[in-house]
Amino acid sequence: MSILSELLHDVASLFFPAQCAVCGEPLARGERTVCTLCRATAPLTGFWREADNPVVRRCWGQVPVVQASGFLYFVHRSGWRQLIHSFKYRGAWRTAREMGEWYGRYLRESGLYGDVDCVVPLPLHPFKRCRRGYNQSEYIAEGIARQLGVGVERRSVYRRRNTQSQARKSRRERAGNVEGAFAVRHAERLSGRHVLLVDDVMTTGSTLLSCAAEILRAVPDCRISLAALAVSQRELGVGE
Known part of the structure; x- marks a missing residue:
């Protein structure tokens, strides 16, 4: 300078x-x-260093994943909750990308995500994206992809149904709310690749798992891993 x-x-x-x-x-x-x-x-989980962790176990019997992790615990009534809400609801997309880069550095250093071929952000419905102006998961994905040295695939997965908010719904209601909400187009872009599916917050995991299951149904020869910026300690059964 x-x-x-x-x-x-x-x-x-x-x-x-x-x-x-x-x-x-x-x-x-x-x-x-x-x-x-x-x-x-920071309330870091350390899950990215563990091939067997609570996020991976949440996937058991539902979606066959290569790896899965969360970066932070979502702590209510804390500055970290405010940070997440700043990019989720108040337009601070640069914060989302910076947090993605921070997370991506740890994913890269762990050695467990070295064969990821592309990063796919969990899609928003066009109506919600238009209202918000952007998809915060895309910026998290950009930061992670930059650190892993791979590209972001934005066009292959889309949300075909504008689902209700998952907040205040039971686990069963959350799963039903996102059932059939996702679809894949241009499946050839994911064929044979190791896909890292990224979202901002994972509570019960219903949304991420529903999207991952649809990707594997449409592209059975791809492999999939999951990465959530923040996860719920309570829902994962991790002692607080």
């Missing part, structure tokens, strides 16, 4: 200081999106 650039950065920071998306404190030079303290105390 040149002296002029540093000066402009300092002036901009003085009047418009960037804040940590978790705690709200000003970010120091070199920090991005989440401050060093919040990164050090």
Whole structure:
């Protein structure tokens, strides 16, 4: 960074200081999106290092996955919940991409995801995407794909039914709500490939599993792994 650039950065920071998306404190030079303290105390799951983890076990008997993991525990009444809601509902798509890159670095370093061929974001229905303006899972997928050195496949999977919100539904209701909601087109783009399906939040897993099952039904010669940025500790039966 040149002296002029540093000066402009300092002036901009003085009047418009960037804040940590978790705690709200000003970010120091070199920090991005989440401050060093919040990164050090983040509720990380560590699942990406384990071939057998609670997310993989959630898939047993439902969808045959190669790998599956979650990055953070979704902690209610916390700054992490606010961070997720900022890109899910308040337009902070850059935060989603930065979080994807952070997650992607760990996935790459684990060695368990080294043969992934492409990343597929869980699709939004066109009506919901139009209303929101973007699909936050696409930005998470972009960050992960950049770290894994692969491409993002946006056109092969789509949501053909505008489902109701999964919030406040029981596990059985969630599964019924997303049944038949997804479809595959251009199956040849996924044929023979190891696909990493990405979503922002996994609660019961109904949505991710429904989409993964449809991909495998339509493209039986592909392999599939799952990655959720945040997962529910309670639903996975992990002690708090």
